[in-house]
Amino acid sequence: MNPVTVIVGSSIGGVRTAQALRASGYDGEVLLVGEETALPYDKPPLSKGLLAGKSTVEDITLLTEEAAAEAGIRLVPGRAATGLDVAGRWIELADGERLRFDDLVIATGARARPSPWGGMPGVHVLRTLGDAEALARDLGKGGPLVVIGAGFIGAEVAATARDMGVEDVTLVDPAPAPLHGVLGPELADWCARLHAGNGVTTRFGVGVDGIDRSAEGLLVRLADGKRFPAATVVVGIGAVPCDDWLRSSCLRLDDGVVCDAYGRAAENVYAVGDVARVPHPRKNALVRAEHWTSTVEQAARVAHNIARKESPRAHEPVEYVWSDQYDNTIQITGHTGGPLSAVTVPGPDPGRAFARLYAEPDGSFAGAVTVNWPRALITCRKAVGSAASLEEIRGSVSAKRPVTKTGARP
Amino acid sequence: MAVVKADPGLCQGYANCVVAADDVFDLDDDGVVVVLRDEVEESEKDRVTDAARSCPVSALVVESS
Ligand SMILES: Cc1cc2nc3c(=O)[nH]c(=O)nc-3n(C[C@H](O)[C@H](O)[C@H](O)COP(=O)(O)OP(=O)(O)OC[C@H]3O[C@@H](n4cnc5c(N)ncnc54)[C@H](O)[C@@H]3O)c2cc1C
Ligand code: SF4
Numbered sequence: 001m002n003p004v005t006v007i008v009g010s011s012i013g014g015v016r017t018a019q020a021l022r023a024s025g026y027d028g029e030v031l032l033v034g035e036e037t038a039l040p041y042d043k044p045p046l047s048k049g050l051l052a053g054k055s056t057v058e059d060i061t062l063l064t065e066e067a068a069a070e071a072g073i074r075l076v077p078g079r080a081a082t083g084l085d086v087a088g089r090w091i092e093l094a095d096g097e098r099l100r101f102d103d104l105v106i107a108t109g110a111r112a113r114p115s116p117w118g119g120m121p122g123v124h125v126l127r128t129l130g131d132a133e134a135l136a137r138d139l140g141k142g143g144p145l146v147v148i149g150a151g152f153i154g155a156e157v158a159a160t161a162r163d164m165g166v167e168d169v170t171l172v173d174p175a176p177a178p179l180h181g182v183l184g185p186e187l188a189d190w191c192a193r194l195h196a197g198n199g200v201t202t203r204f205g206v207g208v209d210g211i212d213r214s215a216e217g218l219l220v221r222l223a224d225g226k227r228f229p230a231a232t233v234v235v236g237i238g239a240v241p242c243d244d245w246l247r248s249s250c251l252r253l254d255d256g257v258v259c260d261a262y263g264r265a266a267e268n269v270y271a272v273g274d275v276a277r278v279p280h281p282r283k284n285a286l287v288r289a290e291h292w293t294s295t296v297e298q299a300a301r302v303a304h305n306i307a308r309k310e311s312p313r314a315h316e317p318v319e320y321v322w323s324d325q326y327d328n329t330i331q332i333t334g335h336t337g338g339p340l341s342a343v344t345v346p347g348p349d350p351g352r353a354f355a356r357l358y359a360e361p362d363g364s365f366a367g368a369v370t371v372n373w374p375r376a377l378i379t380c381r382k383a384v385g386s387a388a389s390l391e392e393i394r395g396s397v398s399a400k401r402p403v404t405k406t407g408a409r410p
Numbered sequence: 411m412a413v414v415k416a417d418p419g420l421c422q423g424y425a426n427c428v429v430a431a432d433d434v435f436d437l438d439d440d441g442v443v444v445v446l447r448d449e450v451e452e453s454e455k456d457r458v459t460d461a462a463r464s465c466p467v468s469a470l471v472v473e474s475s
Contacts, residue, residue, distance in 0.1 A: 020463075023456055023459060293466070296426075296463070296464055297464075300460060320426075320429075322422075322424050322466075324422070329423060329424075329441075348439065374423035374425050374437050375437050375439065375441065377425055378425045378428050378432075378437065381429055
Protein backbone atom coordinates (compact mmCIF):
# COMPACT_ATOMS: atom_id res chain seq x y z
CA MET A 1 0.00 0.00 0.00
CA ASN A 2 1.16 3.52 -0.76
CA PRO A 3 2.26 5.54 2.25
CA VAL A 4 -0.06 8.39 3.25
CA THR A 5 0.95 11.81 4.55
CA VAL A 6 -1.85 13.79 6.15
CA ILE A 7 -1.24 17.51 6.54
CA VAL A 8 -3.59 19.38 8.88
CA GLY A 9 -3.90 23.10 8.19
CA SER A 10 -4.06 24.36 4.62
CA SER A 11 -2.41 27.76 4.69
CA ILE A 12 1.18 28.54 3.73
CA GLY A 13 2.75 25.92 6.01
CA GLY A 14 0.50 23.09 4.87
CA VAL A 15 0.52 24.01 1.18
CA ARG A 16 4.28 24.42 1.01
CA THR A 17 4.80 21.11 2.81
CA ALA A 18 2.57 19.35 0.28
CA GLN A 19 4.36 20.95 -2.67
CA ALA A 20 7.79 20.24 -1.22
CA LEU A 21 6.88 16.58 -0.64
CA ARG A 22 6.27 16.25 -4.35
CA ALA A 23 9.39 18.25 -5.21
CA SER A 24 11.39 15.85 -3.01
CA GLY A 25 10.06 12.90 -4.98
CA TYR A 26 7.56 11.62 -2.41
CA ASP A 27 5.19 9.28 -4.23
CA GLY A 28 2.71 8.43 -1.48
CA GLU A 29 -0.70 10.00 -1.04
CA VAL A 30 -0.83 13.59 0.21
CA LEU A 31 -3.98 14.85 1.96
CA LEU A 32 -4.34 18.51 2.85
CA VAL A 33 -7.02 18.94 5.51
CA GLY A 34 -8.26 22.43 6.40
CA GLU A 35 -11.13 23.74 8.47
CA GLU A 36 -11.78 26.63 6.12
CA THR A 37 -13.89 26.13 3.01
CA ALA A 38 -12.03 28.70 0.90
CA LEU A 39 -9.13 27.57 -1.28
CA PRO A 40 -5.81 27.89 0.59
CA TYR A 41 -4.79 31.56 0.71
CA ASP A 42 -1.87 33.62 1.92
CA LYS A 43 -2.05 35.85 4.98
CA PRO A 44 0.43 38.77 4.68
CA PRO A 45 -1.75 40.61 2.11
CA LEU A 46 -4.70 40.55 4.56
CA SER A 47 -3.32 43.61 6.35
CA LYS A 48 -1.89 45.17 3.20
CA GLY A 49 -2.98 44.87 -0.45
CA LEU A 50 -6.09 42.76 0.05
CA LEU A 51 -7.41 44.98 2.83
CA ALA A 52 -6.79 48.05 0.67
CA GLY A 53 -8.63 46.44 -2.26
CA LYS A 54 -5.45 46.43 -4.37
CA SER A 55 -5.31 42.66 -4.62
CA THR A 56 -8.05 40.08 -4.98
CA VAL A 57 -8.80 36.69 -3.45
CA GLU A 58 -7.43 35.09 -6.66
CA ASP A 59 -4.16 37.00 -6.22
CA ILE A 60 -3.62 35.54 -2.77
CA THR A 61 -4.72 31.97 -3.53
CA LEU A 62 -1.89 29.57 -2.72
CA LEU A 63 -3.22 26.48 -4.46
CA THR A 64 -6.01 26.16 -7.01
CA GLU A 65 -7.99 22.94 -7.47
CA GLU A 66 -6.23 22.38 -10.80
CA ALA A 67 -2.76 22.89 -9.32
CA ALA A 68 -3.61 20.53 -6.46
CA ALA A 69 -4.88 17.85 -8.85
CA GLU A 70 -1.82 18.24 -11.06
CA ALA A 71 0.52 17.80 -8.09
CA GLY A 72 -1.47 14.88 -6.71
CA ILE A 73 -2.51 16.74 -3.56
CA ARG A 74 -5.97 15.81 -2.25
CA LEU A 75 -7.72 18.82 -0.79
CA VAL A 76 -10.02 18.09 2.16
CA PRO A 77 -11.56 21.53 2.81
CA GLY A 78 -14.11 22.52 5.42
CA ARG A 79 -13.04 19.79 7.86
CA ALA A 80 -11.51 20.55 11.24
CA ALA A 81 -9.29 18.02 12.99
CA THR A 82 -10.37 17.40 16.57
CA GLY A 83 -8.10 14.65 17.81
CA LEU A 84 -4.92 12.69 17.23
CA ASP A 85 -3.85 9.18 18.20
CA VAL A 86 -0.09 9.03 17.68
CA ALA A 87 0.31 5.30 18.36
CA GLY A 88 -2.73 4.34 16.30
CA ARG A 89 -1.66 6.78 13.55
CA TRP A 90 -4.97 8.42 12.89
CA ILE A 91 -6.57 11.82 13.29
CA GLU A 92 -10.22 12.44 13.99
CA LEU A 93 -12.26 15.06 12.19
CA ALA A 94 -15.15 17.10 13.64
CA ASP A 95 -17.72 14.84 11.94
CA GLY A 96 -16.17 11.78 13.58
CA GLU A 97 -14.39 10.44 10.51
CA ARG A 98 -10.89 9.08 11.12
CA LEU A 99 -8.03 9.52 8.68
CA ARG A 100 -5.14 7.09 8.86
CA PHE A 101 -1.62 8.34 8.21
CA ASP A 102 1.91 7.08 7.92
CA ASP A 103 3.24 10.58 8.50
CA LEU A 104 1.37 13.55 9.92
CA VAL A 105 2.23 17.22 9.55
CA ILE A 106 0.61 19.64 11.97
CA ALA A 107 0.29 23.03 10.27
CA THR A 108 -2.68 24.50 12.11
CA GLY A 109 -0.99 27.85 12.67
CA ALA A 110 -2.38 30.36 15.10
CA ARG A 111 -5.52 32.40 15.63
CA ALA A 112 -5.88 36.00 16.69
CA ARG A 113 -5.91 36.58 20.44
CA PRO A 114 -9.51 37.59 21.07
CA SER A 115 -10.49 41.01 22.43
CA PRO A 116 -10.35 40.91 26.25
CA TRP A 117 -12.76 43.88 26.21
CA GLY A 118 -15.56 41.85 24.70
CA GLY A 119 -16.63 41.28 21.15
CA MET A 120 -19.29 43.52 19.64
CA PRO A 121 -20.21 44.76 16.18
CA GLY A 122 -17.45 46.99 14.89
CA VAL A 123 -14.71 45.32 16.95
CA HIS A 124 -12.41 43.26 14.71
CA VAL A 125 -9.43 40.96 14.85
CA LEU A 126 -7.45 40.14 11.70
CA ARG A 127 -6.25 36.64 10.90
CA THR A 128 -8.47 35.09 8.23
CA LEU A 129 -9.78 36.11 4.84
CA GLY A 130 -13.23 36.51 6.40
CA ASP A 131 -11.76 38.86 9.02
CA ALA A 132 -10.11 40.95 6.30
CA GLU A 133 -13.27 41.17 4.20
CA ALA A 134 -15.36 42.22 7.19
CA LEU A 135 -12.80 44.84 8.21
CA ALA A 136 -12.52 46.17 4.65
CA ARG A 137 -16.31 46.65 4.57
CA ASP A 138 -16.28 48.65 7.81
CA LEU A 139 -13.25 50.73 6.78
CA GLY A 140 -15.02 51.49 3.52
CA LYS A 141 -17.56 53.46 5.59
CA GLY A 142 -14.78 55.71 6.90
CA GLY A 143 -13.55 56.39 10.44
CA PRO A 144 -12.94 56.91 13.18
CA LEU A 145 -10.75 53.82 13.55
CA VAL A 146 -8.98 52.89 16.76
CA VAL A 147 -6.26 50.22 16.45
CA ILE A 148 -5.31 48.58 19.73
CA GLY A 149 -1.82 47.08 19.60
CA ALA A 150 1.08 48.46 17.56
CA GLY A 151 2.76 45.20 16.61
CA PHE A 152 3.11 44.20 12.97
CA ILE A 153 -0.59 43.75 12.32
CA GLY A 154 -1.79 46.83 14.19
CA ALA A 155 0.85 49.08 12.62
CA GLU A 156 0.08 47.75 9.14
CA VAL A 157 -3.68 48.13 9.58
CA ALA A 158 -3.24 51.75 10.71
CA ALA A 159 -1.03 52.44 7.68
CA THR A 160 -3.34 50.69 5.24
CA ALA A 161 -6.39 52.50 6.64
CA ARG A 162 -4.68 55.87 6.08
CA ASP A 163 -3.74 54.77 2.54
CA MET A 164 -7.42 53.89 2.02
CA GLY A 165 -8.36 57.42 2.99
CA VAL A 166 -9.73 56.77 6.49
CA GLU A 167 -9.39 60.21 8.08
CA ASP A 168 -9.38 59.62 11.77
CA VAL A 169 -7.03 56.77 12.82
CA THR A 170 -5.69 56.28 16.35
CA LEU A 171 -3.00 53.73 17.25
CA VAL A 172 -2.76 52.72 20.93
CA ASP A 173 -0.21 50.52 22.70
CA PRO A 174 1.06 50.26 26.28
CA ALA A 175 4.62 49.98 24.88
CA PRO A 176 6.47 53.28 24.35
CA ALA A 177 6.45 52.96 20.54
CA PRO A 178 5.40 50.57 17.74
CA LEU A 179 7.28 47.26 17.38
CA HIS A 180 9.31 48.32 20.37
CA GLY A 181 10.68 44.84 21.14
CA VAL A 182 12.17 44.06 17.73
CA LEU A 183 13.18 47.56 16.70
CA GLY A 184 14.72 48.87 19.91
CA PRO A 185 13.92 52.33 21.32
CA GLU A 186 15.49 54.54 18.65
CA LEU A 187 14.04 52.85 15.60
CA ALA A 188 10.68 52.33 17.31
CA ASP A 189 10.58 56.11 17.79
CA TRP A 190 11.23 56.52 14.08
CA CYS A 191 8.27 54.20 13.45
CA ALA A 192 6.08 56.24 15.82
CA ARG A 193 7.02 59.40 13.91
CA LEU A 194 6.29 57.63 10.63
CA HIS A 195 2.71 57.03 11.76
CA ALA A 196 2.27 60.50 13.27
CA GLY A 197 3.68 62.01 10.06
CA ASN A 198 1.05 60.13 8.07
CA GLY A 199 -1.78 61.60 10.09
CA VAL A 200 -2.27 58.84 12.68
CA THR A 201 -3.02 59.92 16.25
CA THR A 202 -0.63 57.89 18.40
CA ARG A 203 -1.13 57.03 22.07
CA PHE A 204 1.81 55.00 23.33
CA GLY A 205 2.71 54.02 26.86
CA VAL A 206 -0.93 53.70 27.85
CA GLY A 207 -3.16 50.64 27.95
CA VAL A 208 -6.83 50.16 27.19
CA ASP A 209 -9.35 49.85 30.03
CA GLY A 210 -12.37 48.92 28.00
CA ILE A 211 -14.55 49.36 24.95
CA ASP A 212 -18.08 50.73 25.47
CA ARG A 213 -20.96 50.80 23.09
CA SER A 214 -23.31 53.76 22.88
CA ALA A 215 -25.92 55.04 20.47
CA GLU A 216 -23.22 56.98 18.60
CA GLY A 217 -20.94 53.98 18.19
CA LEU A 218 -17.98 52.61 20.10
CA LEU A 219 -15.89 54.34 22.74
CA VAL A 220 -12.37 53.13 23.59
CA ARG A 221 -11.39 54.01 27.18
CA LEU A 222 -7.68 54.34 27.92
CA ALA A 223 -6.06 53.80 31.32
CA ASP A 224 -5.23 57.51 31.53
CA GLY A 225 -8.94 58.37 31.35
CA LYS A 226 -8.91 59.57 27.70
CA ARG A 227 -11.73 58.35 25.50
CA PHE A 228 -11.66 57.82 21.76
CA PRO A 229 -14.91 57.45 19.84
CA ALA A 230 -14.72 54.82 17.12
CA ALA A 231 -16.85 53.41 14.34
CA THR A 232 -14.37 50.54 14.00
CA VAL A 233 -11.88 49.03 16.45
CA VAL A 234 -9.13 46.59 15.49
CA VAL A 235 -7.65 44.49 18.28
CA GLY A 236 -4.13 43.41 17.23
CA ILE A 237 -2.67 41.98 20.39
CA GLY A 238 -1.00 38.83 19.13
CA ALA A 239 -1.90 35.29 18.24
CA VAL A 240 -2.28 31.99 20.05
CA PRO A 241 -1.26 28.66 18.51
CA CYS A 242 -4.06 26.33 17.32
CA ASP A 243 -2.92 23.34 19.35
CA ASP A 244 -6.06 22.73 21.44
CA TRP A 245 -7.12 19.84 19.19
CA LEU A 246 -3.99 18.02 20.35
CA ARG A 247 -4.74 18.33 24.08
CA SER A 248 -5.70 14.68 24.48
CA SER A 249 -2.77 13.39 22.42
CA CYS A 250 0.56 12.50 23.99
CA LEU A 251 2.39 15.35 22.24
CA ARG A 252 4.23 17.88 24.34
CA LEU A 253 2.44 21.23 24.12
CA ASP A 254 3.97 24.40 25.47
CA ASP A 255 2.40 27.39 23.76
CA GLY A 256 2.71 25.40 20.52
CA VAL A 257 3.79 21.89 19.56
CA VAL A 258 7.30 21.19 20.86
CA CYS A 259 9.55 19.72 18.15
CA ASP A 260 13.15 18.62 17.78
CA ALA A 261 15.56 20.17 15.29
CA TYR A 262 14.09 17.97 12.53
CA GLY A 263 10.59 19.32 13.08
CA ARG A 264 9.50 16.06 14.77
CA ALA A 265 7.00 16.14 17.62
CA ALA A 266 6.83 12.33 17.88
CA GLU A 267 7.66 9.35 15.69
CA ASN A 268 6.06 10.11 12.28
CA VAL A 269 4.49 13.34 13.55
CA TYR A 270 5.89 16.73 12.51
CA ALA A 271 4.88 20.35 12.97
CA VAL A 272 5.62 23.46 10.89
CA GLY A 273 4.84 27.15 10.99
CA ASP A 274 3.15 29.29 13.61
CA VAL A 275 2.04 26.28 15.65
CA ALA A 276 5.55 24.78 15.96
CA ARG A 277 8.02 25.45 18.74
CA VAL A 278 11.48 24.44 17.54
CA PRO A 279 15.01 24.60 18.98
CA HIS A 280 16.81 27.77 17.96
CA PRO A 281 20.33 26.91 16.79
CA ARG A 282 21.96 29.96 18.33
CA LYS A 283 19.76 30.92 21.27
CA ASN A 284 19.75 27.54 23.00
CA ALA A 285 16.00 27.87 23.46
CA LEU A 286 12.75 26.69 21.95
CA VAL A 287 11.25 29.36 19.74
CA ARG A 288 7.84 29.68 18.11
CA ALA A 289 8.25 32.09 15.21
CA GLU A 290 5.20 33.64 13.61
CA HIS A 291 6.80 34.56 10.33
CA TRP A 292 6.08 33.64 6.76
CA THR A 293 9.64 32.83 5.69
CA SER A 294 10.42 30.57 8.64
CA THR A 295 7.16 28.72 7.95
CA VAL A 296 8.22 28.12 4.34
CA GLU A 297 11.69 26.99 5.42
CA GLN A 298 10.26 24.59 7.99
CA ALA A 299 7.83 23.20 5.43
CA ALA A 300 10.69 22.41 3.05
CA ARG A 301 12.73 20.73 5.79
CA VAL A 302 9.89 18.63 7.13
CA ALA A 303 8.88 17.52 3.63
CA HIS A 304 12.46 16.48 2.97
CA ASN A 305 12.58 14.60 6.27
CA ILE A 306 9.42 12.66 5.36
CA ALA A 307 10.44 11.93 1.77
CA ARG A 308 14.08 11.12 2.54
CA LYS A 309 13.96 9.46 5.92
CA GLU A 310 17.50 8.14 5.49
CA SER A 311 19.05 11.63 5.32
CA PRO A 312 17.10 14.00 7.60
CA ARG A 313 18.04 17.68 7.76
CA ALA A 314 17.88 19.90 10.83
CA HIS A 315 16.33 23.37 10.83
CA GLU A 316 18.84 26.19 10.51
CA PRO A 317 16.55 29.17 10.64
CA VAL A 318 17.67 32.75 10.18
CA GLU A 319 14.94 34.97 11.56
CA TYR A 320 13.52 37.11 8.83
CA VAL A 321 10.33 39.13 8.63
CA TRP A 322 9.19 42.05 6.57
CA SER A 323 6.50 44.63 7.12
CA ASP A 324 5.04 47.17 4.70
CA GLN A 325 3.86 50.44 6.20
CA TYR A 326 2.87 53.34 3.94
CA ASP A 327 5.40 53.19 1.11
CA ASN A 328 8.12 51.73 3.33
CA THR A 329 9.39 48.18 3.40
CA ILE A 330 10.87 47.32 6.78
CA GLN A 331 12.95 44.11 6.86
CA ILE A 332 14.26 42.49 10.01
CA THR A 333 16.76 39.67 10.28
CA GLY A 334 18.52 37.95 13.18
CA HIS A 335 18.47 39.21 16.75
CA THR A 336 17.53 42.89 16.97
CA GLY A 337 16.14 45.50 19.30
CA GLY A 338 15.99 45.25 23.04
CA PRO A 339 19.10 46.39 24.88
CA LEU A 340 21.53 45.53 22.05
CA SER A 341 23.94 48.26 20.98
CA ALA A 342 23.38 49.44 17.42
CA VAL A 343 24.68 51.67 14.66
CA THR A 344 22.83 53.23 11.73
CA VAL A 345 24.22 53.13 8.20
CA PRO A 346 22.60 55.62 5.79
CA GLY A 347 21.43 54.05 2.52
CA PRO A 348 21.50 55.19 -1.09
CA ASP A 349 18.73 57.73 -0.39
CA PRO A 350 19.58 58.56 3.24
CA GLY A 351 16.29 60.36 3.89
CA ARG A 352 14.33 57.21 3.06
CA ALA A 353 16.69 54.24 3.18
CA PHE A 354 18.93 53.11 6.00
CA ALA A 355 20.09 50.04 7.89
CA ARG A 356 20.37 49.65 11.63
CA LEU A 357 22.88 46.99 12.66
CA TYR A 358 22.82 45.38 16.10
CA ALA A 359 25.72 43.81 18.02
CA GLU A 360 25.85 41.14 20.69
CA PRO A 361 27.66 42.21 23.87
CA ASP A 362 30.90 40.66 22.52
CA GLY A 363 30.77 42.89 19.43
CA SER A 364 29.68 40.16 17.01
CA PHE A 365 26.97 40.96 14.50
CA ALA A 366 23.53 40.03 15.85
CA GLY A 367 21.03 41.20 13.27
CA ALA A 368 19.67 44.15 11.34
CA VAL A 369 16.64 46.20 10.47
CA THR A 370 16.71 47.71 7.01
CA VAL A 371 14.28 50.28 5.69
CA ASN A 372 13.77 50.54 1.91
CA TRP A 373 17.17 48.99 1.30
CA PRO A 374 16.83 45.35 0.24
CA ARG A 375 20.43 45.02 -0.91
CA ALA A 376 21.69 45.77 2.58
CA LEU A 377 19.22 43.25 3.95
CA ILE A 378 20.69 40.48 1.79
CA THR A 379 24.17 41.12 3.16
CA CYS A 380 22.87 41.14 6.73
CA ARG A 381 20.70 38.05 6.32
CA LYS A 382 23.66 36.07 5.03
CA ALA A 383 25.84 37.30 7.90
CA VAL A 384 23.49 36.28 10.70
CA GLY A 385 25.00 33.29 12.48
CA SER A 386 28.45 33.86 10.97
CA ALA A 387 31.26 34.92 13.28
CA ALA A 388 31.52 38.37 11.67
CA SER A 389 31.84 41.45 13.87
CA LEU A 390 29.48 44.40 13.67
CA GLU A 391 32.30 46.50 12.21
CA GLU A 392 32.91 44.04 9.36
CA ILE A 393 29.23 44.00 8.46
CA ARG A 394 29.06 47.79 8.71
CA GLY A 395 31.86 47.89 6.14
CA SER A 396 30.18 45.52 3.71
CA VAL A 397 26.78 47.22 4.09
CA SER A 398 28.30 50.68 3.49
CA ALA A 399 29.91 49.29 0.33
CA LYS A 400 26.39 48.55 -0.98
CA ARG A 401 25.76 52.26 -1.41
CA PRO A 402 26.08 53.26 -5.04
CA VAL A 403 29.08 55.53 -5.59
CA THR A 404 28.07 59.03 -6.75
CA LYS A 405 29.47 60.66 -9.87
CA THR A 406 32.22 62.45 -7.95
CA GLY A 407 33.35 59.15 -6.53
CA ALA A 408 32.28 60.10 -3.01
CA ARG A 409 29.84 58.02 -1.08
CA PRO A 410 26.69 59.94 -0.23
CA MET B 411 17.01 23.02 -19.50
CA ALA B 412 14.48 24.96 -17.43
CA VAL B 413 13.49 28.57 -17.97
CA VAL B 414 13.42 31.06 -15.09
CA LYS B 415 11.03 34.00 -15.35
CA ALA B 416 10.46 36.91 -13.00
CA ASP B 417 7.71 39.50 -12.94
CA PRO B 418 9.51 42.68 -11.82
CA GLY B 419 6.13 44.38 -11.44
CA LEU B 420 5.17 42.02 -8.64
CA CYS B 421 8.56 41.89 -6.89
CA GLN B 422 8.62 43.62 -3.52
CA GLY B 423 12.34 43.17 -2.91
CA TYR B 424 11.86 40.74 -0.05
CA ALA B 425 15.06 39.01 -1.22
CA ASN B 426 14.05 35.48 -0.25
CA CYS B 427 15.00 34.29 -3.74
CA VAL B 428 18.47 35.85 -3.55
CA VAL B 429 19.17 34.23 -0.22
CA ALA B 430 18.00 30.87 -1.58
CA ALA B 431 19.89 30.98 -4.90
CA ASP B 432 22.25 33.91 -5.34
CA ASP B 433 23.72 32.38 -8.49
CA VAL B 434 20.35 32.82 -10.24
CA PHE B 435 18.73 35.84 -8.59
CA ASP B 436 19.97 39.25 -7.50
CA LEU B 437 18.43 42.61 -6.72
CA ASP B 438 19.17 45.81 -8.62
CA ASP B 439 19.79 49.10 -6.82
CA ASP B 440 16.07 49.77 -6.63
CA GLY B 441 15.56 46.45 -4.87
CA VAL B 442 13.87 44.76 -7.84
CA VAL B 443 14.70 41.18 -8.73
CA VAL B 444 17.13 40.49 -11.59
CA VAL B 445 17.40 37.02 -13.10
CA LEU B 446 21.11 36.37 -13.59
CA ARG B 447 20.61 33.19 -15.63
CA ASP B 448 17.30 32.67 -17.34
CA GLU B 449 18.12 29.07 -18.25
CA VAL B 450 19.22 26.53 -15.68
CA GLU B 451 20.21 22.89 -16.04
CA GLU B 452 17.63 20.20 -15.33
CA SER B 453 19.86 19.11 -12.42
CA GLU B 454 19.48 22.54 -10.78
CA LYS B 455 15.76 22.76 -11.36
CA ASP B 456 14.62 21.54 -7.93
CA ARG B 457 16.88 23.93 -6.08
CA VAL B 458 15.86 26.89 -8.24
CA THR B 459 12.18 25.93 -7.99
CA ASP B 460 12.52 25.95 -4.19
CA ALA B 461 14.06 29.41 -4.42
CA ALA B 462 11.19 30.58 -6.64
CA ARG B 463 8.64 29.17 -4.18
CA SER B 464 10.27 31.13 -1.38
CA CYS B 465 9.01 34.34 -3.02
CA PRO B 466 6.16 35.70 -0.89
CA VAL B 467 4.48 37.42 -3.84
CA SER B 468 4.87 34.58 -6.38
CA ALA B 469 6.88 36.77 -8.73
CA LEU B 470 9.01 33.88 -9.97
CA VAL B 471 8.34 30.79 -12.08
CA VAL B 472 10.56 27.97 -13.25
CA GLU B 473 9.26 26.13 -16.32
CA SER B 474 10.55 23.14 -18.20
CA SER B 475 11.52 24.13 -21.71
C1 LIG C 1 -2.73 39.86 8.70
C2 LIG C 1 -1.41 39.16 8.73
C3 LIG C 1 -0.29 39.75 8.14
C4 LIG C 1 0.96 39.13 8.16
N1 LIG C 1 2.03 39.74 7.57
C5 LIG C 1 3.25 39.14 7.58
C6 LIG C 1 4.38 39.76 6.97
O1 LIG C 1 4.29 40.86 6.42
N2 LIG C 1 5.56 39.10 7.01
C7 LIG C 1 5.71 37.88 7.62
O2 LIG C 1 6.82 37.33 7.64
N3 LIG C 1 4.65 37.27 8.21
C8 LIG C 1 3.43 37.87 8.20
N4 LIG C 1 2.36 37.26 8.81
C9 LIG C 1 2.57 35.95 9.46
C10 LIG C 1 2.41 34.79 8.50
O3 LIG C 1 1.29 34.98 7.70
C11 LIG C 1 2.32 33.50 9.29
O4 LIG C 1 3.58 33.26 9.86
C12 LIG C 1 1.91 32.32 8.42
O5 LIG C 1 0.62 32.51 7.91
C13 LIG C 1 1.97 31.02 9.21
O6 LIG C 1 1.51 29.98 8.41
P1 LIG C 1 0.92 28.64 8.98
O7 LIG C 1 0.54 27.84 7.79
O8 LIG C 1 1.84 28.08 10.00
O9 LIG C 1 -0.38 29.05 9.83
P2 LIG C 1 -1.72 29.80 9.43
O10 LIG C 1 -1.47 30.75 8.33
O11 LIG C 1 -2.29 30.30 10.70
O12 LIG C 1 -2.66 28.64 8.85
C14 LIG C 1 -3.17 27.60 9.61
C15 LIG C 1 -4.34 26.98 8.89
O13 LIG C 1 -4.78 25.87 9.65
C16 LIG C 1 -6.20 25.86 9.78
N5 LIG C 1 -6.55 25.15 11.00
C17 LIG C 1 -6.38 25.57 12.29
N6 LIG C 1 -6.82 24.63 13.15
C18 LIG C 1 -7.27 23.60 12.40
C19 LIG C 1 -7.83 22.31 12.72
N7 LIG C 1 -8.00 21.89 13.97
N8 LIG C 1 -8.17 21.49 11.69
C20 LIG C 1 -7.98 21.88 10.39
N9 LIG C 1 -7.46 23.07 10.05
C21 LIG C 1 -7.10 23.92 11.04
C22 LIG C 1 -6.54 27.34 9.79
O14 LIG C 1 -7.88 27.54 9.41
C23 LIG C 1 -5.53 27.90 8.77
O15 LIG C 1 -6.05 27.82 7.48
C24 LIG C 1 1.10 37.87 8.80
C25 LIG C 1 -0.02 37.27 9.41
C26 LIG C 1 -1.26 37.89 9.38
C27 LIG C 1 -2.44 37.24 10.04
S1 SF4 D 1 11.63 36.75 -3.37
FE1 SF4 D 1 10.12 37.64 -4.76
S2 SF4 D 1 9.71 39.65 -3.94
FE2 SF4 D 1 11.58 38.90 -3.07
S3 SF4 D 1 13.20 39.73 -4.30
FE3 SF4 D 1 12.77 37.71 -5.03
S4 SF4 D 1 11.25 38.06 -6.61
FE4 SF4 D 1 11.31 39.90 -5.45
